[in-house]
Amino acid sequence: MPIPTNHAKPVRLTAKESAFQQLQQWIIDGTLQPEEKLVDTDLAQALNLSRTPIREALQLLEVQGFVEMFPGKATRVTKVVKDDVENLLPPLAALQSLAAQLATPKFTAEDLASLSETNGRFIQAIEEKDDFNALKIDEEFHQIIVDAADNPYIHTMLDRLQAHVRRLFFHNAIILGERSSEEHEEIIKAFKQKNPERAAEMMRTNWVRTIDDLTLIGQNN
Amino acid sequence: MPIPTNHAKPVRLTAKESAFQQLQQWIIDGTLQPEEKLVDTDLAQALNLSRTPIREALQLLEVQGFVEMFPGKATRVTKVVKDDVENLLPPLAALQSLAAQLATPKFTAEDLASLSETNGRFIQAIEEKDDFNALKIDEEFHQIIVDAADNPYIHTMLDRLQAHVRRLFFHNAIILGERSSEEHEEIIKAFKQKNPERAAEMMRTNWVRTIDDLTLIGQNN
């Protein structure tokens, strides 16, 4: 595995960035509960920082939709609305599908091999019922495709949507089915055949089925 | 025209927000040139504010892709790469298309009337060769659809993409063709027929043609 070439950005981790990462992680995994009030003074003390980088991090989290700021009043973690999957997945499907389409002509042999290898690990994680790893590997799989699509707008938008998916997962609103692995194989096949329309279509199917599955689960509750 | 119900958010315009709006406007219309170095001290003086709200605004602009921050070194306005339309329009088309699909079953009679009225003004602006107004009205048209789709993720993502489109327009990389108005009518018709697939398809066509038009223009340069 090649070491990610950090040539561009992270020269040194600034206090704001480390605060952002830590707080986002805490919000996603539920350490900071939905609706919890966030007092910059307290957070600053908890992270051994001053209030400024905390405030800056909170503002970035607000843009991402993890935090809600009421100027002059309060700052809270946003609610986790389980039905939010219904808002989240359609654009996720549309953008992933587009990414697959755009990536198709750009794949190298290494990319394709990497996709197969990743899906192998995905199958294994599913078999072992290791839901957390399955989600992480599924994200790796899609990340390869998004990287190949090489479109910064799609990239950042999907990153944001994925973060919300991850949060819903931690709040037990999402599980991945076994059918995903077969669909992944179909997607890889479309890539190898250099068929962008079919790749896009299969990718859409992959996510739409996920939506349907989750809707069914929701009806049982 | 109904007054926007600001019920939710803007109780009072905070200094950070006014700085953000002003700076974004300056970047979009070219007052702040691409690659221009932004010194927070100078901006603070220009806007009669302290550095803090300026810095906060700049960080939000970085997330939006209008500013690039090199920690410890400098912060600059991002370049305007005219070829960036090729990155920008595909996801814009995909999301607008999705918005049209999702909005179809939700339209009220007033919405549909508003769409027709807006397209009427669009036609007029095109006839008068008022490119700037045409762009603004085109945005209004699509905004009605996005609002009806009622999906916060799609909403914010499209807002961001539109802002970049606007910036490219100001840098003379985009013009709207006359064919758009006819396609708008087709889209409205699909809405009235409650046909989400056709609405999505027509919306996609509308944007893909825009992409093709721009590609042609690019080849002439």
Place this chain on the structure above:
DNA sequence: AAACATTTGTCCGTATGTATA
């Protein structure tokens, strides 16, 4: 190579405005 000038990142104090008693 070393000291300087600039600009950024961070800290903390203060005042305005909000909620609670």
Place this chain on the structure above:
DNA sequence: ATATACATACGGACAAATGTT
């Protein structure tokens, strides 16, 4: 309704880091 407590938004100062001479 008034007063009290408190959190936020903003300001200004200091320090670390970078590029320059």
